Amino acid sequence: MIRINLVARIAGDKNSFLDLVYIAFQLKQQGFEDYLVTFIGAIETIEIYQNIVRMAELLEVGDKIDFTKKSIPMHQLPDDIKSGYFFAFTVGMFMGYSAIESINLGFKTIFCNVDKRLDCEQSCYINVCPNLNAVIDLILMINKDTAVVDKQIAINNQLMKKNYLLNADEASLLKSLMAPNG
């Protein structure tokens, strides 16, 4: 079974949760049903949670959606979740901390841009998807050829990890922000 995990508080400032329900629906439409989408995070806005559940029911993928209903540090997640694919929303090429932590921990991470204005900003990495259709294609590809795709994702994530280490100039800039002269 392919596990797709999203680490995020269920809250109003993150409005792309239904995208994963859509992905679940499309996967089912295309005849693939051996997957589970898990939302990992506290439920801060109950209406958002209810909308996810209701939409999943309407699209008949309710049994493919799961919630931890609480925030869990990523390194403390159960092994069956850790071995899955961590889905991370991006804004163009920008990745937030859940994505950075995910690649830092060596988890298989899939990125998807949520800002349509920035579709053309995406990189050529197989696991950095410009839109939801590309994510669906990637999941189907994983199902077909898991070992090859996993290997490529691992390589890509290692390359991306380097982007989140500070080089000397960046560290120097940050120090100057914290302890400015004068």
Added chain:
Amino acid sequence: MKRVLIISNKLTIGGAEKLLVELAVFAQKNNIQPTVLILDNYQHQYYDSILQGKGIKVVHTRIRPIKHFRAPLKMMHSAWWAIKLKYFAQKYYDSVHTIGLYNVEKVFDTITHRHRYFWNVNNSIQYFNMEYSYQQEIFGNGEDTIVSINKYQHGELYQQYGDAIKAKIVLSKLFIDDTN
């Protein structure tokens, strides 16, 4: 020793909170003493223990309003911090960093300092009609600095607020210290 004050409203598991922790640890490793100030939230949350475990001081209080008659000790604590930040912040800290523009309205008039940094941790896509919900006044002080964490935020802010932005804008990427 240099000192930095880092302000937010919570220490739960989350991206803005992770940024706060990384900044505090970075400061500590660079001989800048960090103090973390959590406003309007007295709960002990996930990153409290982690910061305290690293020897980083975490203070929970509020600075406006400070009335708290059912908890006089908390009220005195609030009064002390309100006065300290309004009149003596420059003396105690080399810079003041506020994480999240959503927290800036709490500190804009209550903390006086020549080196205030306001970290923008959101993009417009997260807001209704793709518009930030902040008052334009928070960008109006030319001595302040808005810190963007990605290259898109700069354009988003100028597109929405235009000439109202007097503050400087700098880019500082998200980072991890994988030796932690």
